[in-house]
Structures are given as C-alpha cells and as structure tokens.
Amino acid sequence: MIRSLALIFLLAAPVYGLECKNDQFEDIPFAICSANIKKDDIRIFLRNDNDDIFGSFQTLNADLKSQSITLGFAMNGGMFRPDLSPVGLYIENGKVLRKTVSRAGPGNFGMLPNGIFCITPHSVEVIETIAYTKTKPNCLFATQSGPMLVVDGKLHPKFLPDSSSRFIRNGVGTSHEGQWAHFVITNRPIIFHQFARLFKDHLGLNSALYLDGNISQMYAPLINRVGHGRSLGPIIGVVSPADH
16 A cells, blocks of 8 residues: 555546657667656655565556556666665655665666656656755655766767667656656667667657666556566556546
C-alpha cells in the first residue's frame, strides 16, 4: 500500500496529458512516453508500506490496483545496488531516503557529469548533480543516475561516435520550461553518442539523463508494452484514479 500522503496526491491528479508512441531515429526504433506535470501525476516508487521493494511493474501495479489506482506508464528509474536500493540520491514524498553521490566512480553512474531527475509540485527537471547540490531545488520526488546524456544542449564529453558498446538503453529528458518529461527506451542496442543525439537532435531537448541499459524496461499500455524483465530498483510511474 502507498503511504497516505502519496494517496492524496494520486487522487488529485488524473492522467490527461500522457502520450506514448513508437518512433525511429536514424536506424534505431524506439518507444517514447511523454508526461505533463500540469496534467499528470508523475511519481517515483521503491517500497510498499511493508518496506518491501516493489521490484517490478507487475508488483507495483497490483499494489496500486488494490487502492483503485491505475498505472498508466512506468519505467525503471535509475541505477541500483544488488539489493535493489538506489545507488545515489533518492527522494520520495519530499523525504531524502538516500543522499546525493557527487564523486566520480566506476561504471556509467560514476562517469561524470551525472544527474538527477527531479519532480517538484510544478515542474520536472533533469539537473546535473553539482548544479543540483548548489541550487537544492524542492524535489517532491528525485532519482539520481548517470551519465548525463545532454547537458545545457551539449552531448556528454566522453561519448564517442565510434564506440562499440551497444545496449538497449533508456533515459529521460525534460523540456526547457519544465512542463514535459520525455521517457525513451530503444528497441535495438545503441551507443551512448547516438542515444544522446536522439534526445538533442531528434527530440530537441537541452537536458537528458541516462537511466540504465541492458535491464531497461517500459510499461506502456497505450502502445501495448508490458515490461517484463529483470528485477528493478526505483520505478518512475504515471498514475491516476482507476475510474478516470
């Protein structure tokens, strides 16, 4: 069961703006779901009221259905440890459950600059981590991941156009006015450089964050995606009352 504070927000915001479609960038087919903070209830989930990690879209969906709440969209929402707990910053219902990690480190998460997907009551933002620590925005929900794909309109400086590292990848970009979050998953393996250009050149976004690769999943009934796969840590979702 979701905590009582969360339920208040859920019941107040039915899904009106959520859009999902299939598209293609160069030789890579991908799926995209876009949510509007003024119309959609965008949240990040990790544990139920028994402190058990959801771990899958299906478990989360069953929990929400028991409260007459519909899950309209979901995507894995940032990198996690073997116990499925977040690697970096994690905020839920305004409470910081794991602190920001700003140092460089191994793997994609530590390939600085990395960043934070922040949901406030009135905006959605992808923020580079050091900028986040300086501005300290009022995030109702937040998850940290890395690397950044696009920073201030520029590709991450370490991405190589001739890289051979290809994976199914997913990420999120936000519009400059902070009203839209665009969630993308590729249907074929892709290199970082091309994935970043998808957000910058195809979608026209100045800020985008890599969420993960290989384990990437999307739940999107609007385009008949079920989203089965490996166990997940944080899950980004869009929800509404079931009678909407």
